Amino acid sequence: MEMQPLLMNTPSDDDGDAELGVLTRARTKRPPLYKVMLLNDDYTPMEFVVHVLERFFGMSHAEAFEIMLTVHKKGLAVVGVFSHEIAETKVTQVMDFAQRHQHPLQCTMEKE
Numbered sequence: 821m822e823m824q825p826l827l828m829n830t831p832s833d834d835d836g837d838a839e840l841g842v843l844t845r846a847r848t849k850r851p852p853l854y855k856v857m858l859l860n861d862d863y864t865p866m867e868f869v870v871h872v873l874e875r876f877f878g879m880s881h882a883e884a885f886e887i888m889l890t891v892h893k894k895g896l897a898v899v900g901v902f903s904h905e906i907a908e909t910k911v912t913q914v915m916d917f918a919q920r921h922q923h924p925l926q927c928t929m930e931k932e
């Protein structure tokens with residue numbers, strides 16, 4: 821976490837606590853992160869899921885194969901953690917791609 825600057829209120833800032841010489845720390849809040857998950861089904865071909873993981877999540881073939889097998893055996897797996905906007909984009913890309921190829925593959929996101 822980065823150090824935040826200290827902002828000292830000057831006598832002229834007219835915010836009520838200036839005269840008290842109050843030091844306030846400018847606080848930053850980390851944006852929430854979202855887990856993107858792939859769900860198992862009985863119909864989507866294994867090779868298609870591997871391709872999705874390579875194409876949209878930048879995984880190597882070996883990595884993608886391993887995660888695909890985890891989803892196949894356990895029912896689901898987290899395939900990445902992203903900001904809200906990026907997570908939403910990934911889910912949309914995967915869902916559109918699956919639909920275009922007429923596979924029932926499901927991809928969802930959930931706040932971490």
Ligand code: TYC
Pocket residue numbers: 858859860861862863864865866869888889891892925926
């Ligand atoms: N269960 C599928 C099959 O046996 C493979 C599969 C893996 C489907 C992962 C979806 O997210 C998934 N063909």
